[in-house]
Amino acid sequence: MGNLLANKSLKIQLTEKNKGRGVGLVSDLPELQGAGADEERADVAILMCTYNGSSFLREQLDSFGRQSYRDWTLYVSDDSSADSTRDILDEYQRRWGSGKLFVFDGPCQGFAKNFMSLLKRPEVQARYYAFSDQDDVWFDDKLERSVVRLASMPEQKPALYCSRTRLTDAEGSPIGFSPLFARPPSFQNALVQSLAGANTMLINQAAREVLLSVPEDSTVVAHDWLAYLLVTACGGCTFYDSGATLDYRQHGGNIIGANASYKDRLFRVRNMLSGRFVEWNDANLEILRAFYPLLTQEARATLEHFEAGRTLGFKGRLCEFYRAGIYRQTHAANISLIVAACLGKI
Structure with a gap:
């Protein structure tokens, strides 16, 4: 009930405002338990946006199937793929059975708009929401690690989990890790830097409610950066896991790379x-x-x-x-x- 009242208050305040127009590092995660250890198992909505992703999509879908945390549902928003992406999704729908995978037509306005549109779909309901790329491979305990961390938070407090990634080449061979961050997550950091990729993130329902209140006509630079900004600005908690939770594939089709090489960093500085x-x-x-x-x-x-x-x-x-x-x-x-x-x- 407290969560519902908090969300209602949030929407009322934003409506009135628009008429006039916590933090921590996860270096010492608690010992993980099986998904059935809690009396009330939390369910996760995995949110994936696709566009001509057939080259690597099967590997990512298979990594979902290997998750130690089993209580999840996959929601996909496809931006009019012209390859076999939809055929692959249909195949996995049949393989996994009804209720495990749902596919929607995306808005075809870029990756950030696609993710935001998927997050705003009323059909998507869960306690936690995980963002996913179409070409990564999740570690088997990715969802379990992130759910264990956010389960300790009060439901009414916006909370976000994110992590480091292991980088791989196009063939999936490891080539390094994303930069290791040691300073605490905060709004002061969020104003000038996105802490981690959306592909590592898990948010709770309270954080989703905050994101749902972003004005429709807003320009969203990146949904991961926006999530970090709003959660920290509104008094929520952000947890950064110094351990990697997935293989982040680096290839010619990446919209945003890992910013790990000197060349990538020089490109970011030039952009700045x-x-x-x-x-x-x-x-x-x-x-x-x-x-x-x-x-x-x-x-x-x-x-x-x-x-x-x-x-x-x-x-x-x-x-x-x-x-x-x-x-x-x-x-x-x-x-x-x-x-x-x-x-x-x-």
């Missing part, structure tokens, strides 16, 4: 200094303004300093960014952030 970072922040801030009534006092103060810094001259800009407390997760990334701040590219 070219003005793209300013555009991304513009879009994120527009959404945050709509959520202002729900932000914690600390998040409001951080946001006010951050927005003020974007409009001031050199000295004032640096002072306001310092007061906002913004930071990125690695030393090199923080250097690029300082350079961007000096050049007015934030």
Whole structure:
């Protein structure tokens, strides 16, 4: 009941606002138990968006079938694939039986819009929601690890779990890991950096309710970054697991890569200094303004300093960014952030 009342209050506050227009590191996860250990098993909706994904889709679907946590349902939103993606999905529907896999037609407006449209479908109902790419391979305990962590949270508090990934080449051979982050998740970090890929994320129903209230006409830069921003801004908890939970395949068809190589990082720095970072922040801030009534006092103060810094001259800009407390997760990334701040590219 508390969760329902909280969600109702959230929607009322956002409606009124729009008329006028917790944190932790998961380095020491508790010992995992089987999915049947709890008296009330939590169910998970796996949300997958597909587009011409036939090359690797079977491997990902098979990894779902091997999950140690069995209480899940897969919902797929397909953006008019022209290959055999739909045939493969039909095959697995027959193999798994009714009620395990549902397929919808996507909006064909890009990956972020596709994921948001799937999250907003009333047919999709669960206690937890896991985002999935079409070309990864999940470790067998991925869902179990993430559910165990979020199950400890009060249902009314927005919560997000994410993790590191193991990188593989197109053939599935390991080639390394995504960067290891050591600083705590926070709104100050979320303002200037997405902590982890959506393919590692699990959110609870309270976090979903927050995301459902994003205005329809909003520009969503990336749904994983948006989830991290809103959960931390609204007083929720974000857990970062320093252990990998899946194989993140790197190939020519990736929309967003792992940002692990020097070349990838140089590309990200160039994007930041070219003005793209300013555009991304513009879009994120527009959404945050709509959520202002729900932000914690600390998040409001951080946001006010951050927005003020974007409009001031050199000295004032640096002072306001310092007061906002913004930071990125690695030393090199923080250097690029300082350079961007000096050049007015934030």
